[in-house]
Amino acid sequence: MEESKEASRYYEEFVKGIWKENPVFIAVLGLCPALAVTNTAINSLAMATATLFVLVSSSILVSTFRRIIPKEVRITTFVIIIATFVTVADFTLQAFVPKIHKDLGAFIALIVVNCLILGRQEAFSSKNGVRLAIADAAGMGLGFGFALFCLGVIREILGNGSLFDIPLFGPNYEPWVIMILPPGGFLTLGFLLLFFNWLKAYRLQKKEKQEKVTPLHPLSIQ
Amino acid sequence: MENFLWIFISAMVINNFTLSYFLGLCPFFGVSSKIETAFRMGMANIFVLVITAVCGWTLNTFILPYAPYLRLISFIIVIASTVQFVEIVIKKLSPALFKALGIFLPLITTNCAILGLALFATNKGYGLLEGIVYALGAGAGLTLALVIMAGIREETRLMDIPEVIKGTAFNMIVAGILSMAFMGFAGLFSTS
Numbered sequence: 001m002e003e004s005k006e007a008s009r010y011y012e013e014f015v016k017g018i019w020k021e022n023p024v025f026i027a028v029l030g031l032c033p034a035l036a037v038t039n040t041a042i043n044s045l046a047m048a049t050a051t052l053f054v055l056v057s058s059s060i061l062v063s064t065f066r067r068i069i070p071k072e073v074r075i076t077t078f079v080i081i082i083a084t085f086v087t088v089a090d091f092t093l094q095a096f097v098p099k100i101h102k103d104l105g106a107f108i109a110l111i112v113v114n115c116l117i118l119g120r121q122e123a124f125s126s127k128n129g130v131r132l133a134i135a136d137a138a139g140m141g142l143g144f145g146f147a148l149f150c151l152g153v154i155r156e157i158l159g160n161g162s163l164f165d166i167p168l169f170g171p172n173y174e175p176w177v178i179m180i181l182p183p184g185g186f187l188t189l190g191f192l193l194l195f196f197n198w199l200k201a202y203r204l205q206k207k208e209k210q211e212k213v214t215p216l217h218p219l220s221i222q
Numbered sequence: 223m224e225n226f227l228w229i230f231i232s233a234m235v236i237n238n239f240t241l242s243y244f245l246g247l248c249p250f251f252g253v254s255s256k257i258e259t260a261f262r263m264g265m266a267n268i269f270v271l272v273i274t275a276v277c278g279w280t281l282n283t284f285i286l287p288y289a290p291y292l293r294l295i296s297f298i299i300v301i302a303s304t305v306q307f308v309e310i311v312i313k314k315l316s317p318a319l320f321k322a323l324g325i326f327l328p329l330i331t332t333n334c335a336i337l338g339l340a341l342f343a344t345n346k347g348y349g350l351l352e353g354i355v356y357a358l359g360a361g362a363g364l365t366l367a368l369v370i371m372a373g374i375r376e377e378t379r380l381m382d383i384p385e386v387i388k389g390t391a392f393n394m395i396v397a398g399i400l401s402m403a404f405m406g407f408a409g410l411f412s413t414s
Binding site for chain 1: 241242243244245246247248251291293294295298299302333334336337338341342345385386387389390391392393394395397398399401402405
C-alpha cells in the first residue's frame with residue numbers, strides 16, 4: 001500500500017507538467033525559446049530535447065546538493081549549474097548536428113535564462129529528493145517540449161506547407177509566410193491560448209449546467 | 223559615424239529585440255500595464271544593457287580567448303555582480319535615480335535580453351564603441367516596444383472584450399500585430 005502510494009506520487013509529479021501545469025500553455029513561462037525557434041518542427045524538437053536535458057540534469061544536481069548549498073547564494077549556484085549543462089548541450093549540438101545548431105544560434109545559450117528551468121530548481125528540486133525531482137523535471141521538460149512541438153508543427157505547416165521538410169500540399173499551395181516569421185510566433189501562441197481558454201470556459205459552463213439540472217431531480221424537489 | 227547610426231537604427235526598429243527576437247518578453251507582458259512604469263522599465267533596461275555591453279567586451283577581449291568554454295558562465299556571473307555593484311553605488315550617490323530604476327534592476331539582470339545582447343554582440347564581433355551603440359539601440363527598441371504595448375493596453379482596458387480573449391491571449395495577439403507592423407521597417411535600408 002505504502003509503495004503504491006509512493007509510486008502514484010511520482011506519477012502525479014510527472015504528469016502535472018505535461019498538461020495540468022503545462023509551462024507554456026498554462027503558466028506562460030519560457031516564452032523566449034518557445035516563440036523564437038519554433039518556425040519548423042525539427043528546430044522545435046531540437047530545442048525541446050536540449051531544454052529537457054538541461055532541466056533534468058540540473059534538477060538531479062541541485063536536489064543532490066540541496067542540503068549543502070547555502071541559502072543566501074542558492075540562486076547564483078543554480079544559475080552556475082544550469083549554465084554548465086547548457087554549455088555541454090551547446091557543444092554537443094555543435095558537434096553532432098551543426099546545421100540545427102546554426103539555425104538555433106544564440107538561442108541554445110539562452111536556455112540559461114529560461115525562467116522555467118530556474119523556476120523548477122527554486123520551487124521543486126531544492127526542496128525534494130532526487131527521484132521526485134527527476135519525475136518533476138522530466139514532466140515539465142516533456143510538457144515544454146510538447147508545447148514547442150505543437151507550435152512548430154502548426155507554424156511549419158501553415159508557413160511553409162511542409163512537415164519535417166516533406167512538402168504536404170503540392171506545388172499549388174501558397175505558403176502563409178508570416179507564420180514562420182516572428183509575428184507568426186505571437187499569433188500562433190495567442191490563438192492556441194485563446195483555444196485553451198475557450199475549452200476551459202466551455203467545460204465550466206457544461207459542468208454548471210449539469211449542476212443546475214440535478215436539483216430538479218424528483219427526489220430533491222420533495 | 224554612419225556605421226554607428228546603422229547599428230543603432232537596426233537594433234532599435236528593424237531587429238527589435240522584443241518583437242523580432244522574442245527577447246525580454248517577461249517585462250514586455252509583465253510590466254506593460256501602465257505607460258509610466260513601462261517607460262521606467264525601459265530606462266532601467268537601457269542602463270543594464272550598456273553595462274552588459276562593457277562587461278561583455280572586457281570579458282571577450284581579455285579573458286575568454288584563454289577559456290572559450292567559460293563564456294556563458296562568466297557572462298552571467300560578471301553581468302549580475304556588476305549590476306548589483308552599480309546598484310549599490312547609485313543608491314549611495316543618487317537616491318532619486320535609484321528610486322526611479324531601483325526595483326527593476328534585480329528583475330532584469332537575468333533577463334534574456336541582457337544575455338542575448340552580450341551573445342549577439344560577441345557573434346557579430348563588435349568592438350567597445352559599437353557594442354555600446356548596439357546596447358543603446360537595443361534598449362531604445364525595448365523601451366519603444368514596452369511603451370507602445372502599455373499604451374495599447376491602457377486604451378483597451380475599458381473596451382468590451384470577450385471574456386475568453388482577456389489576459390495573455392489578447393496581449394499575445396496584440397504583440398503579433400505589433401510585430402507585423404515592425405516588419406515594415408525591414409525595407410528601411412535596402413531601398414536607399
